[in-house]
Amino acid sequence: MRSMFPEPKLPTPLTRSDELSTGAVEVWIKNDGLSHPLYGGNKVRKAARLIAEAKRRGARRVLTLGAVGSHHVLTTTLFAKAAGLRCAAVLIPQPSSEHVVDTIRASLGQGLEAFCANHSALAPLRIASAWRPGDVFVAPGGSNVTGALSYLEAVDELVEQLCAQDAPTPDWIIVPVGSGGTCAGIAAGVVKHRLKTRVLGVQVIPGAAPAWFATRLARALLRRLLLPTRELSRVLSFDASEVGPGYGHATQAGEAAIRTAQAAGLALDSTYTAKAFAAVLRQLGRAAQRNEPVRLLYWHTLSAVPLAPLLEGAPAAGDLPDAVERLLLAPRAP
Numbered sequence: 001m002r003s004m005f006p007e008p009k010l011p012t013p014l015t016r017s018d019e020l021s022t023g024a025v026e027v028w029i030k031n032d033g034l035s036h037p038l039y040g041g042n043k044v045r046k047a048a049r050l051i052a053e054a055k056r057r058g059a060r061r062v063l064t065l066g067a068v069g070s071h072h073v074l075t076t077t078l079f080a081k082a083a084g085l086r087c088a089a090v091l092i093p094q095p096s097s098e099h100v101v102d103t104i105r106a107s108l109g110q111g112l113e114a115f116c117a118n119h120s121a122l123a124p125l126r127i128a129s130a131w132r133p134g135d136v137f138v139a140p141g142g143s144n145v146t147g148a149l150s151y152l153e154a155v156d157e158l159v160e161q162l163c164a165q166d167a168p169t170p171d172w173i174i175v176p177v178g179s180g181g182t183c184a185g186i187a188a189g190v191v192k193h194r195l196k197t198r199v200l201g202v203q204v205i206p207g208a209a210p211a212w213f214a215t216r217l218a219r220a221l222l223r224r225l226l227l228p229t230r231e232l233s234r235v236l237s238f239d240a241s242e243v244g245p246g247y248g249h250a251t252q253a254g255e256a257a258i259r260t261a262q263a264a265g266l267a268l269d270s271t272y273t274a275k276a277f278a279a280v281l282r283q284l285g286r287a288a289q290r291n292e293p294v295r296l297l298y299w300h301t302l303s304a305v306p307l308a309p310l311l312e313g314a315p316a317a318g319d320l321p322d323a324v325e326r327l328l329l330a331p332r333a334p
Contacts, residue, residue: 005082006037008044014161019263024293025284028170029264030158033304039106042182042301043075045150046142051079053136053146060134061086061113065123067248068093068116068327069100069271071303072141072179074107074310081111088113088135090126095248096328099269101317102307104324109314116323141179143213148221151185152192158297159193170197170297172283176276177201177238178247180214182301187214187236188221191228197297200283202276203240205247211238242275250334253278266300270334273302 013031020027035044054062062080066073066089073089080087089107091114094100108114117126127137139147162169173190177183183201190197203210215236222229244251254274261268261277268274280298287294315321 008036008048009034011157011161014158014165016167017264020284022288025287026168026295027280027284028167028295028297029266030297030299031304033300033302036305038305039075039078039303039310040305041071041075041303043072043142045154046147046181047075047079049146049150050138050142051076051083051085054085054138055083057136059085059136061088061132062138063088063127063130063135064138065090065092065127065140067091068324069103071103073112074103074110076138076142077107077110077112086113087111088115088130090115090117090123090130091324091327092117092120092123093327093329095331097270097331100248101328102311104320105314105317106307106310109310114321114324116327118326139179141181143179143181143184143217145217145220145224148181148185148188148217151182152189152221155186155189155193168295169195170295172198172200172294173297173299174200174202174276174280174283175299176272176301177203177210177214178205178272180210180217184214184217184221186299187218187232188227190235191222191231192225198234199236200279201236201238202242202279203238204243204272204275206240206243239279242278244275244334245332247271249332251275251278252334255334257281267302267304269302273300
């Protein structure tokens with residue numbers, strides 16, 4: 001498995017969406033859904049760095065934290081397995097959907113050791129009880145300075161693509177914010193390159209914590225690289241209006257965004273990307289009303305690779321361990 005595991009597929013595509021662009025309003029898509037041939041998404045860039053770091057530190061197992069349908073947990077499991085490491089995760093509840101169930105099925109099928117906490121407040125205690133000698137802890141979402149650095153480098157990649165395509169610098173980059181590492185790295189990359197672009201982080205978790213953590217992480221990343229932090233307040237802002245009933249719950253705007261995105265060839269999930277894309281559509285509507293030119297770049301973070309191969313040999317949806325099954329909450333109607 002180790003020798004056959006493919007490398008990340010970088011750079012990921014950067015395309016102008018003719019379906020969404022109208023008049024002076026341009027929409028560009030940076031599709032990190034195609035970041036890996038086995039399982040894509042934004043967690044790939046982070047996992048490649050974080051698992052390599054764990055290996056250098058002599059880990060025998062990596063331990064992480066995520067919701068029961070976490071893309072981060074699945075990606076970490078895959079990269080750890082390829083590096084010859086075991087992967088364990090403390091899982092917390094999440095509203096159930098077919099996508100969520102398939103994701104945890106794939107994680108278990110790839111060898112994840114699952115430790116379940118029936119409430120997020122119990123996660124620290126569960127992490128402590130799950131800890132074993134030889135473990136290296138991987139931050140939730142891969143969102144620490146090491147993980148976020150991969151998205152600063154992704155902005156290096158973006159700048160090269162814009163130059164190669166003679167494409168305009170976007171006015172806005174719009175990206176979902178969960179654990180915050182992707183948004184933090186992108187914002188730091190914009191500061192590094194002195195772009196006039198602003199970064200809008202669309203929260204999928206309510207409250208002030210996501211914005212606070214992403215901003216703090218971006219500052220830490222810039223300091224690590226001896227780059228100035230003063231421009232960050234101009235570059236980075238947050239939108240919590242798309243959260244809806246809470247993490248993992250669908251919203252009406254998100255469901256409408258899913259339908260609209262299909263025209264652009266994108267499949268969205270209700271937890272992250274539908275809410276971020278709803279913010280893109282809202283920005284488009286405002287620009288159209290004001291008849292003002294704007295260039296938006298939507299950074300797509302959901303794997304665009306079919307999950308079916310990873311479900312071969314995985315537990316069936318009706319055969320999940322009871323402790324995992326209890327984490328699948330009833331979703332609220334959007």
